[in-house]
Amino acid sequence: xxxxxLLALVLVIALxxxxxxxxxxxxxxAAPAAGETExxxAAPAAxxxxxxxxVMIGDMSAQFHAYIMDGMKKExxxxxxxxxxxxxxxxxxxxxxxxxxxxxxxxxxxxxxxPGDAAAAKNLVDKVSTAGIPLIGVNTEVLPxxxxxxxxxxxxxxxxxxxxxxxxxxxxMGGKANMIELQGFYGHEPQIMRHEGILEAFKSFPDMKILxxxxxxxxxxxxxxxxxxxxxxxxxxxxxxxxxxxxEMAIGAMKALEAAGMLDKVKVAGIDATPEALKYMKExxxxxxxxxxxxxxxxxxxxxxxxxINGETVEKRYTIPYVTxxxxxADKYLALxx
Amino acid sequence: MSEVAVKPNxxxxxxxxxxxxxxxxxxxxxxxxxxLTFLSxxxxxxxxxxxxxxxxxxxxxxxxxxxxxxxxxxxxxxxGSVIAVAGIVASKFAHPDTYPLAVALILGLGVGLLAGAIxxxxxxxxxLPAFIATLGMMLSFRGVxxxxxxxxxxxNFTKEYDxxxxxxxxxxxxxxxILFGAAVLSYVILRHTKTGKCIYAIGGNQQAAVVSGINVxxxxxxxxxxAGMMSALAGIMLSSRLSSGQPTAGLTYEMDAxxxxxxxxxxxxxxxxxxxxxLIGALIIGVLNNGMxxxxxxxxxQQVVKGSIIVLAVILDKARNR
Numbered sequence: 001x002x003x004x005x006l007l008a009l010v011l012v013i014a015l016x017x018x019x020x021x022x023x024x025x026x027x028x029x030a031a032p033a034a035g036e037t038e039x040x041x042a043a044p045a046a047x048x049x050x051x052x053x054x055v056m057i058g059d060m061s062a063q064f065h066a067y068i069m070d071g072m073k074k075e076x077x078x079x080x081x082x083x084x085x086x087x088x089x090x091x092x093x094x095x096x097x098x099x100x101x102x103x104x105x106x107x108x109x110x111x112x113x114x115p116g117d118a119a120a121a122k123n124l125v126d127k128v129s130t131a132g133i134p135l136i137g138v139n140t141e142v143l144p145x146x147x148x149x150x151x152x153x154x155x156x157x158x159x160x161x162x163x164x165x166x167x168x169x170x171x172x173m174g175g176k177a178n179m180i181e182l183q184g185f186y187g188h189e190p191q192i193m194r195h196e197g198i199l200e201a202f203k204s205f206p207d208m209k210i211l212x213x214x215x216x217x218x219x220x221x222x223x224x225x226x227x228x229x230x231x232x233x234x235x236x237x238x239x240x241x242x243x244x245x246x247x248e249m250a251i252g253a254m255k256a257l258e259a260a261g262m263l264d265k266v267k268v269a270g271i272d273a274t275p276e277a278l279k280y281m282k283e284x285x286x287x288x289x290x291x292x293x294x295x296x297x298x299x300x301x302x303x304x305x306x307x308x309i310n311g312e313t314v315e316k317r318y319t320i321p322y323v324t325x326x327x328x329x330a331d332k333y334l335a336l337x338x
Numbered sequence: 339m340s341e342v343a344v345k346p347n348x349x350x351x352x353x354x355x356x357x358x359x360x361x362x363x364x365x366x367x368x369x370x371x372x373x374l375t376f377l378s379x380x381x382x383x384x385x386x387x388x389x390x391x392x393x394x395x396x397x398x399x400x401x402x403x404x405x406x407x408x409x410x411x412x413x414x415x416x417x418g419s420v421i422a423v424a425g426i427v428a429s430k431f432a433h434p435d436t437y438p439l440a441v442a443l444i445l446g447l448g449v450g451l452l453a454g455a456i457x458x459x460x461x462x463x464x465x466l467p468a469f470i471a472t473l474g475m476m477l478s479f480r481g482v483x484x485x486x487x488x489x490x491x492x493x494n495f496t497k498e499y500d501x502x503x504x505x506x507x508x509x510x511x512x513x514x515x516i517l518f519g520a521a522v523l524s525y526v527i528l529r530h531t532k533t534g535k536c537i538y539a540i541g542g543n544q545q546a547a548v549v550s551g552i553n554v555x556x557x558x559x560x561x562x563x564x565a566g567m568m569s570a571l572a573g574i575m576l577s578s579r580l581s582s583g584q585p586t587a588g589l590t591y592e593m594d595a596x597x598x599x600x601x602x603x604x605x606x607x608x609x610x611x612x613x614x615x616x617l618i619g620a621l622i623i624g625v626l627n628n629g630m631x632x633x634x635x636x637x638x639x640q641q642v643v644k645g646s647i648i649v650l651a652v653i654l655d656k657a658r659n660r
Contacts, residue, residue, distance in 0.1 A: 233634070
């Protein structure tokens with residue numbers, strides 16, 4: 001009995017040590033850079049030492065962040081002399097704060113940063129800029145007053161996606177529709193801005209009406225349940241379009257409508273141009289989508305970081321535009337994921 | 339069994355009160371249904387009722403296994419992560435023209451069984467608190483999900499695999515039959531087998547169970563493995579329903595499953611709980627979610643109402659366990 005306990009304990013400790021050792025490898029390679037605080041101005045003194053770029057992903061489990069990271073990793077292959085250390089913020093500002101502090105302690109040469117939450121990013125931006133480490137924002141903007149403290153930013157203008165979604169929907173529906181709006185998590189920056197963008201677009205189309213707003217929490221499962229309940233409510237038969245803040249929710253809503261045999265009467269669209277959404281567009285089940293260039297954003301962020309550590313000048317902002325994608329263009333965008 | 343604490347004035351009121359407290363959870367469900375029927379004409383339509391049962395089938399199935407675990411005074415926090423991994427594993431073997439359906443099902447369920455067995459090992463042999471053992475599994479298995487799927491959803495399934503989550507038979511969704519099957523199986527195990535009696539005995543008093551010759555380790559191993567397999571079943575159903583195995587699937591499902599069990603009268607201090615109670619608990623959650631959507635209640639308020647009703651249901655239900 002106690003032998004078994006001991007064995008289990010030893011196994012657990014061995015596992016723990018192995019995991020720590022795994023983490024420590026990246027830490028030791030980063031260590032030689034310690035002491036240099038003015039990384040931007042520092043000349044490449046010792047070419048033997050690899051430069052290190054810390055990459056803070058907001059949430060590796062979020063589909064969209066995963067695609068950004070794909071773009072980053074592909075771009076990073078072009079720079080074998082630079083080491084890139086990727087960490088997962090788990091959508092938790094506190095976790096990201098700890099990671100930033102670690103990068104500051106290791107004195108990395110630059111940090112590429114996707115904030116999980118814009119408002120909570122304030123202290124993090126302050127700390128990194130005080131430490132003098134170049135900070136390159138990607139995808140999600142920090143608060144307007146903090147944008148200046150970023151060395152550079154690669155991303156899209158969020159409200160634009162909502163405007164494009166609304167405008168394209170008005171075009172598809174001939175300027176007249178009764179819609180259900182499935183929003184992202186309440187309080188998320190993209191949820192707020194996409195909603196504002198949609199309303200902005202509908203200002204020129206007074207007959208585009210939103211009958212009900214609800215949240216599908218960015219999630220296919222949740223959106224499907226919401227849609228099933230809406231189909232069973234008194235709204236059944238009164239709506240002819242479902243406008244979603246992302247493609248995952250559009251697919252969930254589409255599946256609920258399909259199961260209820262209503263897909264021929266109701267049009268569904270979202271944002272992101274995920275491979276699945278593009279495939280469903282080819283099958284005529286989703287009307288259109290709005291492409292946000294996740295890979296392009298990620299690649300740009302890495303490219304900027306490398307430029308900065310090589311002492312090249314960079315612009316304050318690189319805007320990656322959104323594009324409306326209609327079904328006939330689906331193949332072109334599917335090819336991007338190959 | 340169900341003695342009422344207050345002194346009754348006469349026999350009739352006593353027996354009525356005993357009856358009410360014994361079946362309080364059923365009355366809460368009936369009351370909710372009555373209120374919602376009154377407030378929303380769409381609620382009681384058969385198509386909506388089928389919709390509700392289908393929506394709760396996943397958390398109820400997970401809840402059946404969790405109920406058994408809670409009866410032994412344990413807890414399972416890993417259900418949601420097991421849902422994701424089992425869904426991903428099954429999805430990987432469900433592409434057209436590759437493997438027969440049975441391979442996807444067996445591997446998916448097998449992965450859940452394995453996760454459950456690991457939980458059982460740490461709880462029964464290593465004697466870790468169930469909270470810690472299953473918390474570890476929750477975190478590490480979520481990671482396994484990302485590793486196996488490389489962070490991306492797995493799609494493109496055979497017709498047979500799609501049928502699990504979206505198919506109908508005799509006018510009812512297949513998911514409801516699976517729910518019914520899982521409920522009957524779990525009920526029989528808990529009520530009509532020696533294992534079931536052992537589960538209650540372990541939860542009632544573990545020392546006494548040991549003394550009376552019950553193999554506690556073996557029974558705990560069984561309970562956790564069974565719960566893992568139930569989560570895996572839910573994971574397969576979810577991936578089929580969504581047409582994709584996703585690493586983010588089943589997030590917070592463990593909380594809904596535990597809530598179902600507890601609303602349904604399962605005591606967190608062990609020894610008490612039933613499968614039918616958990617089914618009712620899941621239905622209460624499902625009816626609330628659906629009813630509030632039908633009445634167009636703002637999502638902010640929905641959460642407040644849901645939380646309050648869960649606590650209220652348990653307060654009312656506590657009376658019969660005193």
